[in-house]
Amino acid sequence: MSWSHNLTIILVMALVSYLPRVLPATFMGKIRLNPYLNRVLNLIPYTAMTALVFPSILDCVPSSPTAAAAGTVAAILSAALRAPLSLTVVVAVAVVWGVLQFPPVG
Amino acid sequence: MGWKLFFLGMRMGVPVVFGYVPVGIAFGVSALEVGYTPTEAVLMSVLVYSGAGQILGLAMTAQGAGLLAIAIGTFLINFRYFIMSMCVFRRLPNERLSLRLWLSFYITDETFAIFTTAEERIARLPLILGLVALTYLSWILGAWLGVEAHALLPGSVTLALGIALYALFIALVAPGCRGNWRIFLLVLLTAVLNTGLSRWLDLSWAVVISTLSAAALGGLFIGDGEGGKDRKVPGRQAGEGQ
Numbered sequence: 001m002s003w004s005h006n007l008t009i010i011l012v013m014a015l016v017s018y019l020p021r022v023l024p025a026t027f028m029g030k031i032r033l034n035p036y037l038n039r040v041l042n043l044i045p046y047t048a049m050t051a052l053v054f055p056s057i058l059d060c061v062p063s064s065p066t067a068a069a070a071g072t073v074a075a076i077l078s079a080a081l082r083a084p085l086s087l088t089v090v091v092a093v094a095v096v097w098g099v100l101q102f103p104p105v106g
Numbered sequence: 107m108g109w110k111l112f113f114l115g116m117r118m119g120v121p122v123v124f125g126y127v128p129v130g131i132a133f134g135v136s137a138l139e140v141g142y143t144p145t146e147a148v149l150m151s152v153l154v155y156s157g158a159g160q161i162l163g164l165a166m167t168a169q170g171a172g173l174l175a176i177a178i179g180t181f182l183i184n185f186r187y188f189i190m191s192m193c194v195f196r197r198l199p200n201e202r203l204s205l206r207l208w209l210s211f212y213i214t215d216e217t218f219a220i221f222t223t224a225e226e227r228i229a230r231l232p233l234i235l236g237l238v239a240l241t242y243l244s245w246i247l248g249a250w251l252g253v254e255a256h257a258l259l260p261g262s263v264t265l266a267l268g269i270a271l272y273a274l275f276i277a278l279v280a281p282g283c284r285g286n287w288r289i290f291l292l293v294l295l296t297a298v299l300n301t302g303l304s305r306w307l308d309l310s311w312a313v314v315i316s317t318l319s320a321a322a323l324g325g326l327f328i329g330d331g332e333g334g335k336d337r338k339v340p341g342r343q344a345g346e347g348q
Contacts, residue, residue: 022190025191026203040324
């Protein structure tokens with residue numbers, strides 16, 4: 001396997017994923033985070049994922065913004081209806097695939 | 107004696123496997139979509155071992171983000187492990203430093219949740235070793251299955267799979283939004299903010315800025331525990347919908 005930019009990305013990601021896990025292993029118990037910071041940290045997964053989805057999701061099928069939009073609506077509906085995670089993924093992909101196969105006339 | 111706890115830990119990890127394998131498959135398929143080789147895709151699961159972090163890494167790679175932006179994004183989304191790791195090691199105060207350094211790698215949302223809520227008398231080293239052994243292997247197995255499945259898929263399906271990552275994120279954010287209208291509001295705000303910012307800024311920096319500023323704002327009006335303890339933690343879905 002030759003070296004690639006992706007390998008560099010993987011190693012950097014491995015490092016920044018290990019860092020927050022390992023630090024408390026060395027000096028755990030001695031720190032108290034201030035409650036505000038604690039709340040912000042709890043919210044970051046939500047804001048990070050949302051920022052990644054919007055607006056990029058609308059460009060996820062370069063050839064068909066309609067298919068991307070239909071898939072977005074399908075994913076939101078499926079998730080709102082409490083479908084299991086993997087089903088939501090399958091539904092979104094299926095809707096995009098369907099719109100690509102049978103484009104709406106107009 | 108130790109082995110009994112080890113196998114008990116494995117048994118407690120079984121529900122997590124049902125969450126890890128499908129997400130691992132979605133990750134493996136998406137990684138190839140984004141241009142990672144099969145080896146690189148599996149290697150990422152082996153070395154990074156963070157569902158949300160890896161998927162975010164893929165999305166940022168797909169968007170052509172730079173190394174620094176990817177590093178910051180991954181660090182931000184994984185910073186919650188800092189707090190989880192503190193809780194885990196509070197329960198293992200007497201273990202050797204070298205062992206703690208090694209074990210900390212395997213802390214995830216689910217292993218943290220299961221280990222720190224286990225009864226005091228069983229929350230010992232063999233238990234967490236059994237728990238992480240099973241869950242870690244199932245995460246890698248999922249990525250490998252995804253990589254294998256990818257080759258079997260026709261081109262039109264591959265094109266449609268471009269939405270898989272995003273659908274996954276939506277599904278991961280949804281439980282928190284349903285449980286708390288303030289989080290729903292914050293998610294809406296983040297979407298609007300990032301859509302606006304990305305018109306003026308490079309997309310990957312818009313993402314970092316929206317992530318931080320929205321969370322900083324959310325911290326002012328969303329209370330303790332609301333976004334935290336009982337949320338289905340992004341990246342892994344043990345139990346959600348299973």
